[in-house]
Amino acid sequence: MMMCNGDRGIDDDDDEDDSEACLMELLGGITIHHEWREEDNNIVAKVTPGLVDPSTYMDLKKAKRELGRPTFRDTIREPCDNNDEVLFQNAFVCSESFTSTSNHKIQRPPLQIVHFKDNDRGNGSVASRFLPKGQVIYTERAAVATQQLLLLLQPTKNSREDLKSSNLTAIQDTVQACQQCFRSLEHWTKLVRQQQTTDGQEFAQPSTSIPYPELWPVLPLDFDIIQDVPNAAIRVDKYGRLQCTTCQSLFCSKSCHQQHVDQFGSCCLVQRLFHRLPLLLRDEHDNDDDDDEGVVTPPQSPVVLGSLLFLQLVRHYQTHGHSLQGHWIHRICGTASDLQKLELGKRVQKQDGQSQWQYTLQPLHDYIMNDLLHINGTQDTSILSLDLLESLVAKAARNGVSLLTQSPFKPYYAGLLRKTNYGGRQSEAHHRNMQQLVTVLGQESLYRGMDRDVDAMVAPEITGLFPLTSQCNHSCEPNAQLQSQEFVDAHVDVVALRDIAAGEEVCISYVGRRNNRFQRRKELRGRYLFDCQCERCVKEGLESSRGSSSIGDV
Ligand SMILES: C[S@@+](CC[C@H](N)C(=O)[O-])C[C@H]1O[C@@H](n2cnc3c(N)ncnc32)[C@H](O)[C@@H]1O
Structure with missing residues (x-):
């Protein structure tokens, strides 16, 4: 899984300039061409033109001279066919202003997919015009994504029989988030609880409060005052958040719940799959280990993502005349045979050799087809084969992106600082507010990197597949990088790290750049x-x- 670049830290230095730009530097992870303003309580990102006028550099020769680097014109390559349009369906460029709620002007990403003929790199994406340093080249929504699950399976009794049975109590020790857009649904009290838990104390400090609680976008889950929604197994709290009464999945809105149902059939199917996955992938030898009580290895992320993609494809297959033709998954790399090299799936001993292992998803495929979806034998399902599932898991491994979506902390903290503008950052009120915040977090003073600590508690970590981004090749000297999108979750921004000439390949780094x-x-x-x-x-x-x-x- 490729990793999204993290954000910089926050601190509270009173000597800092009080300007918006400086504040945004403090908040971290925001490039300088973004301006922020508050509009109807929404944080709005305004993408202003880059530092250089793009029209100056449209000419390729001039770009070569100005930028002093090759444009990869000489590599032997050819444009890909029209099927590539499916890769662009989730990707866009914001032309003017962008909010998660307003209608925004969007444009097609300035890229072309090409096929490299002179080496094994396969396809790649090439800039179709000059892209100045710092520019968000495009934003892309995940075609499929899942929260990284830390499934702790607790057998009701400490016996192997319980581990094999389906009556497991699954505790999802993860950040509460909308299961469709992965917006965090955590409340600030989580911070207090976490701090006190590590200190070994009970959560009982009613005097702890946060300044301007109304700025924290998520209020505590309170399903006592829930109204049941007619004809649906979901309930709604007074803030409009939904919870499935059967599988307890959370959604931030009705539209997210509806999109989830449209994508997968039902949230309960997804949850049943998640709960079952660790057992289906358990090593054979683990089952024979008498001392092994209650320890189940969490499933590998590509297997979770690939299985979800399989559910999505079954849905697509059923609603598109039993065909997967033209689907974007055919355009991204990864085949079933990769599973062995990537060591993904259930590890079983090879029939012929004594110590040789091989990897399979057969039990998972059988479970999905027979027990979860009950479709085996009811229709022609030859396309929905084990080979397809294995190739999807390989595609997830070779193209997946992991990212930390936005925690409610950043808009909260931005709002907090902005409110203090009335009294000024030197004011007593501001110091009081900061002190309150510090107390809630169980710290002595605000410190750089604090947002990362808060993110770890309240920002969901997701892995997703982004069809256009999956065309980006790796470079150890990349000219672009992935950043988690600041305003909408399950989106990535691809940002230019330096000026990129028209015709130049756009590359990111899949691994830590400091490694030798x-x-x-x-x-x-x-x-x-x-x-x-x-x-x-x-x-x-x-x-x-x-x-x-x-x-x-x-
Ligand atoms: C995310 S995909 C990128 C798109 C891919 N080239 C394609 O045709 O679909 C990752 C795969 O591209 C190839 N690739 C990416 N960067 C490469 C590089 N610097 N050198 C060689 N192969 C590369 C590898 O096969 C890798 O597993």
């Missing part, structure tokens, strides 16, 4: 199954084969 060449290549081979052919690796390879010790960090 040996580590990078090992990780890329193990996790993504390729030998890196980016310019830096080719150059470093050449240098080391010439015996140079100055370049290359092997």
